[in-house]
Amino acid sequence: MADVAAAAGVSGQTVSRVVNASPRVDPATRARVEAAMSRLGYRPHRAARALRTGRTQTIGLVVATLDTVGNSRMLQAVAAAAAGRGYGVALVTAVGPESADDAFARLADQGVDGVVVLNEASPFAAAVPAAAGFRLLLVDAPGAPASPDAAPGFHVVQTDHAAGAHQAVAHLLELGHRHIAHIAGPADSFAARQREEGWRSALTGAGLEVPVPVRGDWSAASGYAAGGRLDDATAVFVANDQMALGALRALADAGKTVPADVSVVGFDDIADAAEYRPPLTTVRQDFDALGARAVEVLLDDVESAADTAPVVETFTPALVVRASTAPRR
Incomplete structure (x- = not known):
């Protein structure tokens, strides 16, 4: 960061603000710092950042299977949305309560900042004791309330x-x-x-x-x-x-x-x-919108200095009419 600061003619604090996407940098200075970063091949050191901020810039993703197209599409959407916020994704699989416990234990070992749980893995995820220490978001959660007023203790983004x-x-x-x-x-x-x-x-x-x-x-x-x-x-x-x-x-x-x-x-x-x-x-x-919103809700919670109230959001899917349906003869 000192090398980047010298090349861009700014302070180390300004480089830090650019790296952390702070709005407190004017566009011209930001462009100059980013150009210096690119020229010098600078990449933030995740381990060093984790020691300083207490965050690893990584979220966990728990799935029961990737054999279904829906889960694969959600994985892609979550990974893209996380990358857009500067986060990586640690993927683990779980097919039952015991394996879910193991999955959360593995994520705890990796120090992830929060966890997204997909579809079929969500019925038991909220009940796993190891999940209590995570910022948690469930995609399609059985028994989830229709609104955050019921305070489920975790965020929910779901399809109706x-x-x-x-x-x-x-x-x-x-x-x-x-x-x-x-x-x-x-x-x-x-x-x-x-x-x-x-x-x-x-x-x-x-x-x-x-x-x-x-x-x-x-x-x-x-x-x-x-x-x-x-x-x-x-x-x-x-x-x-x-x-x-x-x-x-x-x-x-x-x-x-x-x-x-x-x-x-x-x-x-x-x-x-x-x-x-x-x-x-x-x-x-809309898997892309569902995954993007799941990441947005979770990371807004992770990056918030205060406790965040549980978010419950429901997406309504849309019928697409093509040639496989016709009036009854």
């Missing part, structure tokens, strides 16, 4: 999965479908349960019988297996786009045309959904 599913089924009802099947996700998944609830409530509200859902495991292969068990349904709401891909192939193998014989709606709007045959009608989750 039930509302998204309700939109999907309402679209099929508007097209005249009355026998709408559901390929559900795993029974122990919070997101899957919420999407199933949205499907049920839409059918019940229309005065229709609710059939028994066919359950998959989020994979395209399980969607293919489930797609062969839809009986005489004229439409199907599928809990994610990967299973919808398998269902489309199963329907084709059974000699059924989509959407002439069966309309199909997915959930997530993954990058390839528009390239399915036919292009998939689906419910879009």
Whole structure:
């Protein structure tokens, strides 16, 4: 920092302010310091900074699996948002309460400044004793209050999965479908349960019988297996786009045309959904916005000098209509 200060003709304190993104530096001086940093190849020393500030500029990310597109997209979004704030990400996996305890212990060893817990890992994360010492944010937290007034003790950023599913089924009802099947996700998944609830409530509200859902495991292969068990349904709401891909192939193998014989709606709007045959009608989750907001809330808490009240925010997904749905014949 002394070398940068000398090259830029400023004080060491000014260099420190630039490194820490302080607003108390005028643009011309900031540009001169950044040019000197680039010319000299200067990078902040994380270990030294941690000793001085008590922060490692690293956040933890706890996931149950990266096999699903949603978790992979969230990992990418969180990592990008953290990098934009000058933070790194330490990734750990946890698939149950005991492994969650181990995951938090590993993050404690690394001295992370806060933790984001994704989706399927969140049901037990808040109950893990080791989590008590962290600034904690859960993405999709079962039992989370609708507002921060209930003071859950951690931040929550979530998608309204039930509302998204309700939109999907309402679209099929508007097209005249009355026998709408559901390929559900795993029974122990919070997101899957919420999407199933949205499907049920839409059918019940229309005065229709609710059939028994066919359950998959989020994979395209399980969607293919489930797609062969839809009986005489004229439409199907599928809990994610990967299973919808398998269902489309199963329907084709059974000699059924989509959407002439069966309309199909997915959930997530993954990058390839528009390239399915036919292009998939689906419910879009904004993973980038969800991940960015999760990081923003957590780091605002980490960097705050005072205690921060729990934040609870809900994102409502949007239906994207493509060629896989059509009026009932």
